[in-house]
Amino acid sequence: MYNEIVMDHFSDPRNLGEITDADAIGQIKNTADGDQITVYIKVKDNTITDIKFKTFGCGAAIAASSMLTVLAKGKTLDEAINITNDDVNDALGGLPEQKLKCSNNAANALHDAVVKYRAANS
Numbered sequence: 001m002y003n004e005i006v007m008d009h010f011s012d013p014r015n016l017g018e019i020t021d022a023d024a025i026g027q028i029k030n031t032a033d034g035d036q037i038t039v040y041i042k043v044k045d046n047t048i049t050d051i052k053f054k055t056f057g058c059g060a061a062i063a064a065s066s067m068l069t070v071l072a073k074g075k076t077l078d079e080a081i082n083i084t085n086d087d088v089n090d091a092l093g094g095l096p097e098q099k100l101k102c103s104n105n106a107a108n109a110l111h112d113a114v115v116k117y118r119a120a121n122s
Helices: 004-011 059-072 077-081 085-091 097-103 106-120
Strands: 024-029 036-044 047-056
Touching: 004 059, 024 106, 036 059, 036 106, 047 059, 047 077, 047 106, 059 085, 059 106, 077 106, 085 106
Parallel strands: none
Antiparallel strands: 024 036, 036 047
16 A cells, blocks of 8 residues: 555655654644654754654654655755645655545644744844
């Protein structure tokens, strides 16, 4: 059902965990299926220098969260806010149609973290 990229990010998630002294934390809950994604970011000179995630959800949600962190690390805040859920899905090589809803929150959690960071540092 899942391709090799999805399985790789599910079985060996990148940037899993939390940053205890994060500059901002974004969180999204999907009430339809119970998935919850939390993204922690460290920012220096307007660039995401570190990013970690914790996800409670299915394999697709974990893989999407992992891929999101790969896409966002080293990006400016402007670049990060422009990462879409479609970008995450494309980078994963596509998810089965019935699992797209599971991946459609990863970028939203990052956006929440960026918005919170900007609000606290403006």
